[in-house]
Amino acid sequence: MADSLALSGVVHRYGPDVTLHYPDLQLPGGAELVISGPSGVGKTTWLHFIAGLLTPTSGQVRYGEVTVNALSEAARDSYRASTVGYVFQDFHLMPGYSALENVLLGLGLAGVRGPQANVRAREVLGSLGLAGRLNHSPRQLSTGERQRVALARAVAHRPALLLADEPTAHLDPSRGADAVALLRRTAAELGATLIVVSHDPAVVETFPRRLDLGQPAARFPELVPA
Numbered sequence: 001m002a003d004s005l006a007l008s009g010v011v012h013r014y015g016p017d018v019t020l021h022y023p024d025l026q027l028p029g030g031a032e033l034v035i036s037g038p039s040g041v042g043k044t045t046w047l048h049f050i051a052g053l054l055t056p057t058s059g060q061v062r063y064g065e066v067t068v069n070a071l072s073e074a075a076r077d078s079y080r081a082s083t084v085g086y087v088f089q090d091f092h093l094m095p096g097y098s099a100l101e102n103v104l105l106g107l108g109l110a111g112v113r114g115p116q117a118n119v120r121a122r123e124v125l126g127s128l129g130l131a132g133r134l135n136h137s138p139r140q141l142s143t144g145e146r147q148r149v150a151l152a153r154a155v156a157h158r159p160a161l162l163l164a165d166e167p168t169a170h171l172d173p174s175r176g177a178d179a180v181a182l183l184r185r186t187a188a189e190l191g192a193t194l195i196v197v198s199h200d201p202a203v204v205e206t207f208p209r210r211l212d213l214g215q216p217a218a219r220f221p222e223l224v225p226a
């Protein structure tokens with residue numbers, strides 16, 4: 001089961017011209033949250049703090065007892081590999097590798113290798129309707145299929161935090177709704193916390209917990225200030 005997340009006093013500077021201030025929040029383990037707000041407000045940057053892909057200029061990002069922003073780079077890599085599943089907006093699949101190999105690469109980073117990894121990767125891809133696409137490379141797949149491979153790679157190591165950046169950006173509305181439903185179902189099965197970045201109102205309104213970074217003063221009853 002996932003631990004809670006707590007962010008406090010988080011500020012990030014990109015050079016002298018861009019300073020991003022973030023609201024404090026606490027999110028219980030296993031919760032679902034959608035992050036919205038206008039382009040450029042800092043949504044992807046925020047998700048990167050939680051994933052340990054980026055360290056804020058100041059403030060604290062805590063996952064359970066771990067202060068993510070204080071970890072060494074190597075420790076952050078291992079936190080990310082073991083705890084985080086990240087579905088990138090543009091999928092970030094390895095073009096020269098098959099769907100199966102892409103998932104195996106992710107599992108390898110999390111320390112799952114050999115026959116166990118093979119079984120797990122096939123299982124996850126199969127459960128996402130990709131049993132017939134194992135040996136296809138990303139360029140031989142449709143956008144929706146690429147997204148499902150990206151999701152399979154993100155969840156195969158059973159992460160406690162499932163993070164998705166604009167998961168509906170490349171999909172038509174009906175496939176977008178399917179993608180979000182799939183994320184929620186997968187997170188629920190894993191007992192994982194799910195955080196989705198979206199500026200799509202059709203997605204945002206389906207989440208009871210919402211944080212609009214365009215209105216950082218807004219407080220939501222479920223989001224207890226840290």
Ligand SMILES: Nc1ncnc2c1ncn2[C@@H]1O[C@H](COP(=O)(O)OP(=O)(O)OP(=O)(O)O)[C@@H](O)[C@H]1O
Pocket residue numbers: 014015018037038039040041042043044045046199
């Ligand atoms: N590597 C970087 N160097 C300098 N500025 C950056 C960098 N990455 C992001 N920024 C700036 O920081 C701000 C927040 O960027 P971020 O990508 O987090 O926003 P966003 O809300 O996710 O935007 P979008 O909805 O358009 O994806 C933007 O003004 C962006 O130009």
